Amino acid sequence: MSQTATFSPEQDVLRFSGNLTLARIGDLAERLRAYDGKVSSVDLSDVDRMDTVGAWIVQRFASEHDATIEGLSDDGRHLLTQVQKADQPVAMRPEHVGGFSRVLGEIGDxxxxxxxxxxxxxGFLGATAIAFGTLIRHPSRFRFxxxxxxxxxxGVSALGIIGLMSFLIGIVIAQQGAVQLRQFGAEVFTINLVGRLTLRELGVLMTAIMVAGRSGSAFAAQLGTMKLTEEIDAMRTIGVSPMEALVVPRTLAVVMMMPLLAFYSSLIAIIGGGLLSWVSLDIPPVTFVQRIREVVPITDLFICLIKAPVFGAIIAIAGCFQGMMVESDSEQVGIRTTAAVVQAIFLVIVLDAFFAMFFTWVGWV
Known part of the structure; x- marks a missing residue:
């Protein structure tokens, strides 16, 4: 039968015996609190078992009497070390930090x-490139x-929402452009505005934002859920690379579909602008199309088709990266999904600015 924890003073040594566990500790804490003898060391060599509660009581008594603790086994010493690390005063209220220091700290974080x-x-981009290289060397492992x-x-499921968005954007650009240009009697240049702005910039940019909201968030949520349910760990266990099975198909799909979606978006936006020009400015469709052919250079189409796959790669990698970073609980899925969308849109806009400067530098204006 387990023995109740006891202690006995021997000169300036306090010797404990029995079980220093929660079930057998009894009123040991109260008796130690009432003990007023001189103690230089605490001997635990006769203790059969000790749990966290018992270790904490012994540690607190030894620290109050400035005594050393002896007779511990390796496990007991490890337990006592962990208790000593945890036995620190806890501030009931956080320390006051000045406003400037707090803002500076938040900026640093x-x-x-x-x-x-x-x-x-x-790093994730490098891992994705390695996975692509592996599949090129071993085509049989590609998941068609x-x-x-x-x-x-x-692609296909996004045609409806991207088409509606682009059509309305084309109408808005044409309407606002016509209102401003009418002040100078130059309503005809609304065609230039609609054609060049949608094909060169807004078509691919708005498509990228829409794809980031639809597909980027879906990738993060799907991979994050698989990470929580340990499906990804199971894939690694059976010898299947998650990068090849999950990331590569998603990245390849977005990279290949983005140029098609961007061209489709630009075309629908031009149709929307042409419809408003016909209704509001009395510019017939034949004249609109002829004017578009005259004022929109082929380089604008090349710019659209060059930027689209780059934006697609950024969206897919950001979504998959955030999904693979999910850990611990389901709340992380929502946090990482939001981060994937924000991160993808931010990087797309930054890259679009770099592309604008680059194409201006090479003379594609």
Missing amino acids: AVMITLQTMLGLL NATVMRFEVV
Whole structure:
């Protein structure tokens, strides 16, 4: 039968015996609190068992009497070390921090998180490139059916919402452009505005934002849920690379569908602008199309088709990266999904600015 924890003073040594466990500790804490003898060391060599509660009582008594603790086994010493680390005073109220220091600290934390995220994205981009290289060397490992299914989800299913969005954007650009240009008697230049702005910039940019909201968030949520349910760990266990099976099909689908979606979006926006020009400015469709052919250079189409796959790669990698970073609980899925969308849209806009400067530099204006 387990023995109740006891202690006995021997000169300036306090010797414990029995079980220092919650079930057998009894009123040991009260008796130790009432003990007023001189103690230089605590001997635990006769203790059969000790749990966290018993270790905490002994640690607190030894620290109050400035006594050393002896006679511990390796497990007991490890337990006592952990208790000593945890036995620290806890502030009931956080220390007051000045407004400037708090703002400076938050800025520093944000910068560090941004740098860590960028490094993680670069590493994930490298891992994705390695997975693509592996599939090129071993084509039999490529998952054709999964990629085709992503084509449908990313491309075909998005045609409706992207078409409606682009049509309305074309109408808005034409209407606002006509209102401003009418002041100078130059309503005809509304065609230039609609054609060049939608084909060169807004078509691909708005498509990228829409794809980031639809597909990027879906990728993060899907991979995050698989990470929580340990499906990804199970894939690694059976020898299937998650990068090849999950990331590559999604990335390839977005990269290949983005140029088609961007061209489709630009075309629908031009149709919307042409419809408003016909109704509001009395410009017939034949004249509108002829004017579009005259004022929109082929380089604008090339710019659209060059930017689209780059934006698609950024969206897919950001979504998959955030999904693979999910840990611990389901709340992380929502957090990472939001981060994937914000991150993808931010990077797309930054890259679009770089593309604008680059194409201006090379003379495609």
